[in-house]
Amino acid sequence: MRAQRSLVAAMEKDLRVADQPPLGWYDVLWELDRATDGRLRPYEIEERTLLAQYNLSRLIDRLEKEGLVRRETFDQDGRGRWVVITEKGRAVRADMWSVYGRSIQAHIGEKLDKAEAATLAALLLRLR
Amino acid sequence: MRAQRSLVAAMEKDLRVADQPPLGWYDVLWELDRATDGRLRPYEIEERTLLAQYNLSRLIDRLEKEGLVRRETFDQDGRGRWVVITEKGRAVRADMWSVYGRSIQAHIGEKLDKAEAATLAALLLRLR
DNA sequence: GCATTATAGATGCATCTGCATATAACTCCG
DNA sequence: CGGAGTTATATGCAGATGCATCTATAATGC
Numbered sequence: 001m002r003a004q005r006s007l008v009a010a011m012e013k014d015l016r017v018a019d020q021p022p023l024g025w026y027d028v029l030w031e032l033d034r035a036t037d038g039r040l041r042p043y044e045i046e047e048r049t050l051l052a053q054y055n056l057s058r059l060i061d062r063l064e065k066e067g068l069v070r071r072e073t074f075d076q077d078g079r080g081r082w083v084v085i086t087e088k089g090r091a092v093r094a095d096m097w098s099v100y101g102r103s104i105q106a107h108i109g110e111k112l113d114k115a116e117a118a119t120l121a122a123l124l125l126r127l128r
Numbered sequence: 129m130r131a132q133r134s135l136v137a138a139m140e141k142d143l144r145v146a147d148q149p150p151l152g153w154y155d156v157l158w159e160l161d162r163a164t165d166g167r168l169r170p171y172e173i174e175e176r177t178l179l180a181q182y183n184l185s186r187l188i189d190r191l192e193k194e195g196l197v198r199r200e201t202f203d204q205d206g207r208g209r210w211v212v213i214t215e216k217g218r219a220v221r222a223d224m225w226s227v228y229g230r231s232i233q234a235h236i237g238e239k240l241d242k243a244e245a246a247t248l249a250a251l252l253l254r255l256r
Numbered sequence: 257g258c259a260t261t262a263t264a265g266a267t268g269c270a271t272c273t274g275c276a277t278a279t280a281a282c283t284c285c286g
Numbered sequence: 287c288g289g290a291g292t293t294a295t296a297t298g299c300a301g302a303t304g305c306a307t308c309t310a311t312a313a314t315g316c
Contacts, residue, residue, distance in 0.1 A: 001136070002177070002178045002252075003252040003255045003256050004129065004132040005178045005179075006178055006255070007255060008129070009178075009180070012304095016305095041294085042294075042295065043293090043294065043295085049130070050130045051133075052274075053294085053295075053296090054273080054275080054295090055272085055273065055274080056295095057295060057296055057297085058272080058273085058297090059272095061296095062272095077282070077294080078280070078281050078294095079279095079280060079281045079282070079293065080293095080294060080295080081294080107255070108255060111254050111255055112251065112254060112255070116251055116254075119247065120248070123240065123244060123247065123248045123251075124130075124248070125131070126239050126240060127131045127134070127135060127236060127239055127240070128130060128131050128134050140274095170264075170265065171264065171265085180303080180304075181264085181266095182266075182267080182303080182304070182306095183302085183303065183304080184265095185265060185266055185267085186266085186267090186302080186303085187302095189266090190302095202264095205263095205264080205311075205312070206264095206311050206312080207263065207264040207265070207309095207310060207311045207312070208263095208264060208311090209264080257316100258315105258316095259314100260313100260314080260316100261312105261313085261314075261315095262312080262313070262314090263311085263312075264309100264311080264312095265309090265310090265311105266307100266308080266309080266310105267306100267307085267308075267309100268305105268306090268307085268308095269304105269306095269307105270303100270304090271302100271304080272303065272304090273300100273301085273302070274299100274300090274301085274302090275298105275300090275301100276297100276298090276299095277296100277298085278297075278298095279294100279296075279297095280296100281292100281293085281294080282294095283290100283291085283292070284289105284290090284291080284292095285288105285289095285290090285291100286288095286289100
């Protein structure tokens, strides 16, 4: 918990200093950017990011308001929506990565070697 | 991040279902309970829990309102305060532990053996 | 000894989160 | 088919968080 708290605090700060949006935005944009056709259903994003449903719903609102994603209807199921990343969304994600990637390197890469990082990732994966 | 998110969600839920206060309360009460005379300065709690200063300040407000801690003046430095745990605070911490401890066992203890847990803790410690 | 700077803690305000619940659409079973 | 239950997403409201800043006090430099 403490490690996570300090990493998040440090990385959020790196992003903020570089005038970039908060961390949460990245996860969603990244999932969309790598998805086929740059689109996912909200529940798919939810599964991948482990964001709470109501939380994601409003995060999408914010992304939409900034023009980084748009919602489209999902024809096969009237309850469903598509969330589609826009060109601007892809650009913002790439910008964010230039800061976030360096931040990960600084706060994690510098402190663990590849093998240790792999061990850590494997152990954490077991906790989900 | 995802492991932390899902663990916190699960543990908060365990606490809530058992009618116990949120996780953050525990950390503060625990630090106070084990401290000499059951008292610490806010900045000491901050260092130990890695809570943000403004965040802790208001968490103490809530604990105080519930009668779990009280603030006292700190004579050696007019800027400082003591945060002192009350008997009720100690009791609440103990109650919480009966739920939280089991929750840790269920969500972590069941999934990692002692050696793995030690490895994980050591790696995470390096990230702070 | 006074001005400057630093530290401890609190707080206004905007935003975010969490819970509960709403709404809408789908599925399934008799 | 029709109602009961289920799933996908959204939202009202209360409370928590984050940022910036404030107040009060202490330390430092000249």
